[in-house]
Amino acid sequence: MPLHKIIYLSNNTKLYLWKITENLDTLSKDMRLKDSSIARLESMKSESHKKGFLSVRKLLEHIDYNDFDLYYDEFGKPNLKPQGCSIKDMHISISHSHDFSAIAISEKNIGIDIEILKDKIVTIAPKFMDITTLENLSSEDKIKKATVIWGIKESIFKIKNEPGISFPNHIFEENFKFEDKKTAALLKFNNKNEKFYIEFDSFDGYMFVCAFENN
Structure with missing residues (x-):
């Protein structure tokens, strides 16, 4: 299923929700992943976690980012690489629960x-x-x-x-x-x-x- 909903929050923040109805093959089709992401995906034993991981990447693609724009610091916190001529760095937070995945994008440091x-x-x-x-x-x-x-x-x-x-x-x-x-x-x-x-x-x-x- 495509993007389920966009929720507009304070501080120019957007929350993107993906309802996971696809199988793994559909979610992974034509998706480019870093070697580290492929290794992480292959290490996951739960199909639900794999779907959550891939659907987050689908959300990134929806807003013109991709897996190569996403990186994690030494504490495991996700970050986005600066994009194009953007003046401000954008902050990201990620969550997944059962049939939904979410990312929040903001100019402020956020958690979702x-x-x-x-x-x-x-x-x-x-x-x-x-x-x-x-x-x-x-x-x-x-x-x-x-x-x-x-x-x-x-x-x-x-x-x-x-x-x-x-x-x-x-x-x-x-x-x-x-x-x-x-x-x-x-x-x-x-x-x-x-x-x-x-x-x-x-x-x-x-x-x-x-x-x-x-x-």
Whole structure:
């Protein structure tokens, strides 16, 4: 399936979603990959992970980039090579969950996370959040709120990508309402307090969360 949806966010940020309906042969057809990407793809045992990997490259092609424009730093964070006469370097973040892959492209440093909405998130919530924030919510709203909070922490971690960051002990979200589709969060780590702006929304039984460095 071609591009599923483009979501326009703050800071000239675009979120591109690909719904994975193709088989591996269709996804890989006519796709040029670096040798390192071929090796990484061949090392993946899960077909779902392979499809996620390839569909991200399909999204890159849709916006006139390709696998050769994407590189990872020593911490595994994705980056884009400057393109043409572009004045500003563009930042990228990548996520994959079940039937969807996503990339976010922005002039600001960003992190993106997409997650399928499943009741399991409530079961594991005590491992990454203060579960008192789920009190007095319906079962559906507990799933949504816990998923957003997980996404906040995951997307901030993707921006900072520093060993030792603990989701429950170092990343703290402000209280939020679903209808606002935005909030803020604080990373308290290494004797520093760093604030992040957050946008989120649901789509097709999934949730996306995007974090922006507040600088």
